[in-house]
Amino acid sequence: MSDTVTVLGMSGSLRKTSFNTAALRATAELLPEGMTLEIADLRDLPHYDDDVRLAGYPPVVQQFRDRIKAADAILFVTPEYNYSVSGVLKNAIDWASRPPDQPFNWKPCAMISASGSLLGGVRAQYHLRHMCVSLNCFPLNQPQVYITEAPKKFDAEGRLTDEATRGFIRQLMTELKSFTLRWKRGTA
């Protein structure tokens, strides 16, 4: 069995200067050896419509579902909108959550949130953890990475400059790797 762990990451913010998307980009520089990160852009997913689903998943949705299925683990990076995840992320999760062969099923995941507030999106993460119950997707419990006061942690080009935060993300991804390998080997 391969010791490589492939991760699919997604950011719940579409804006160009998003702190969450910047954190996702930074994560690609902070991976342990033997881990790869691909990024799914949620921009082109249509609004969830069950009539559309019943007529057949649109290709863009099917590709998104296939990428989740193919990954060993998922990384959610989410803003906090009104104490929860953004509609963009919720919409993506809803598309992926329907049968057949629900791709989040039994998948390890980790999460990061960034917000301008002192709480760093903690309430969005708790909602996301709750959603994972419905998805049967298994979040890493520790460490928890909340990027508080996000404008202070990134430079004008959107680079994550805060060393402590870089360290937390490195630790998160190292733990996700070991959690996922235990999962793949059936020893979790």
Ligand SMILES: Cc1cc2nc3c(=O)[nH]c(=O)nc-3n(C[C@H](O)[C@H](O)[C@H](O)COP(=O)(O)O)c2cc1C
């Ligand atoms: C509709 C909306 C609701 C928001 N609600 C919250 C909130 O409940 N808690 C919070 O900490 N920040 C809230 N914010 C502020 C966002 O966390 C902040 O704009 C953040 O930078 C968005 O993430 P992004 O930089 O990745 O786009 C809200 C922003 C928007 C646009």
